[in-house]
Amino acid sequence: MGSFIMQWGDLSIQLLPEKAIYIDALSSLLIADPHFGKAAHFRKAGIPVSEKLHIGDLMIIQKLIQKYKPLHLYFLGDLFHSDLNIGWSDLETFAEYHPETYFHLIKGNHDILPEMVYRSDIWEVHTESLALGQMILSHKPMTNIPAEKINLCGHIHPGISLYGTGRQKLTLPCYFVSPNQIILPAFGRFTGLYIMKCGKNDKAFVIAEKKVIPVNFID
Structure with a gap:
């Protein structure tokens, strides 16, 4: 309830109010820019931010896993915010509790942890974009997308x-x-927003009151 289903060719893409996408045909959840560990990063700089912020986000992911039972969970970059801290241990413990789901990371600009940190029994790490059927998964938006693909x-x-x-x-x-x-x-x-400029071929689906709502733009 509250989601919006887009159709792209034969692919049904479900936009969820939890800020994640579910694709039933691929049994896959997609999440972008969680920035786990950012609370500790700010505390180190003297800014009091509670770790409960990230625990709440993990509980949202847990509910999504319980509801959709995805075979794959793809993080589209910026999984962890910069330096290694206690938040990484919490994240790996969480992943261990869901052995039925394969966890993937398409690395983003904040994913700068040493390679040895990403345990191979938990994470499948992709340093570049990943082709997945009709889709190309990436961290940053692509500019040259093949006509038959969606990024x-x-x-x-x-x-x-x-x-x-x-x-x-x-x-x-x-x-x-x-x-x-x-x-x-x-x-x-705890990430902030970049206000988008909408062209005549663009659409926006806002997240408000646990619903995904299409917005119509007037030129």
Whole structure:
């Protein structure tokens, strides 16, 4: 309930209000930019941010796994925010509790942990984009996408601003959709938003009140 199903060729792509995509035909969940470990990174800099922020995000992923029972879970980059800290241990412990799911990482610009940290019995790490059927998974949005393919990616942390009467303004995270590309919202809640500029061929699906809602743009 609250999701939105897009059709791209023969592929059904379910946009979830939890800021994740589920593709039933591939038994796959896709999540972009969770930035686990960022709370500890900020605490190290003297900014008090609770680790409960990340625990809450892990519980959301657990509920998604329990609901959809995916064979594969793909993180589209920025899984872990920079330096190694206690958050990585929590993340690996979480993954160990779900041996029925294969965990994949398409590395992003913040995924800079030493290679030996990624345990081969837990993580399948992809340093470049990954072709998966009709899809190409990447961290950063691709610019040259084959006509018969669709690029699913993250990195941008897309959001849009909606305006109401009386100069009211509401900025929300969104799925940003172009003819053969979907930019996922950042899964992590402590990430900020980049306000997207929408062209005539673009669409946005905002996440509001546990629903994914298409937004119509007027030129």
